[in-house]
Amino acid sequence: QVQLVESGGGLVQAGGSLRLSCAASGRTFSGSVVGWFRQAPGKERDFVSAVSWSGGSTAYADSVKGRFTISRNNAKNTAYLQMNSLKPEDTAIYYCATYESLSFILSRNFRSYDDWGQGTQVTVSS
Numbered sequence: 001q002v003q004l005v006e007s008g009g010g011l012v013q014a015g016g017s018l019r020l021s022c023a024a025s026g027r028t029f030s031g032s033v034v035g036w037f038r039q040a041p042g043k044e045r046d047f048v049s050a051v052s053w054s055g056g057s058t059a060y061a062d063s064v065k066g067r068f069t070i071s072r073n074n075a076k077n078t079a080y081l082q083m084n085s086l087k088p089e090d091t092a093i094y095y096c097a098t099y100e101s102l103s104f105i106l107s108r109n110f111r112s113y114d115d116w117g118q119g120t121q122v123t124v125s126s
Contacts, residue, residue: 009120022096038092
């Protein structure tokens with residue numbers, strides 16, 4: 001099992017930027033896919049982005065493509081989500097999650113992910 005702790009959320013004006021971090025401990029982080037999901041009040045948990053174990057493969061939801069960048073540093077057991085040009089509709093709780101895989105095919109289904117962080121709130125004001 002992997003323990004995940006997100007940080008970096010906060011309140012930002014539209015057009016601003018935030019960088020989320022996901023610090024991992026426990027099971028080998030480097031052999032896992034890391035995904036970011038978000039959930040707004042009254043809505044389902046949506047896929048945002050994912051990165052393969054090596055960082056060589058990434059995936060993004062259409063709504064964030066070109067604005068968000070996912071990355072990871074296995075030496076630091078940390079993944080990141082750089083969020084630029086933020087919009088009010090990006091407001092949500094952001095969760096990082098992992099599942100063990102050495103594949104470059106990345107799941108966008110939250111049911112594929114085994115371990116989850118507690119989430120960090122991102123609020124974008126207009």
